[in-house]
Amino acid sequence: MNHCFCKYCGQKTLSISALTSGSCPRHPDGPSKGRHALYEGSEKTRYQCILCGQTAGSISGLTSATCHRHPNGPGKGRHQPAL
Ligand SMILES: [Zn+2]
Numbered sequence: 001m002n003h004c005f006c007k008y009c010g011q012k013t014l015s016i017s018a019l020t021s022g023s024c025p026r027h028p029d030g031p032s033k034g035r036h037a038l039y040e041g042s043e044k045t046r047y048q049c050i051l052c053g054q055t056a057g058s059i060s061g062l063t064s065a066t067c068h069r070h071p072n073g074p075g076k077g078r079h080q081p082a083l
Pocket residue numbers: 006007008009010011023024025026027035036037
C-alpha cells in the first residue's frame with residue numbers, strides 16, 4: 001500500500017483525500033494557512049532539496065529547516081523535496 005505524503009511537512013496518510021482535508025503547519029503561506037499538498041514523487045529513503053541539494057531521511061526532516069537558496073530569498077522558505 002502506498003502512502004500519501006505532504007510535500008510541505010511530510011504528513012503521511014493512506015489517501016489523498018485524507019491528506020488534503022487537513023491544514024498544514026508548514027504551508028508556504030504560513031502555519032495552517034492552507035492544506036497539505038500531495039508529494040507526487042515516490043517514497044524514498046533519502047529526500048533531496050530541489051533548490052540547494054540538502055538531503056534528509058524524511059520529508060519532515062528536510063522541510064523542518066529553511067533553505068538558503070529559496071526563490072523568495074535566503075531562509076525565506078523551507079527546503080523543497082525533489083520528486
Ligand atoms: Zn503538510
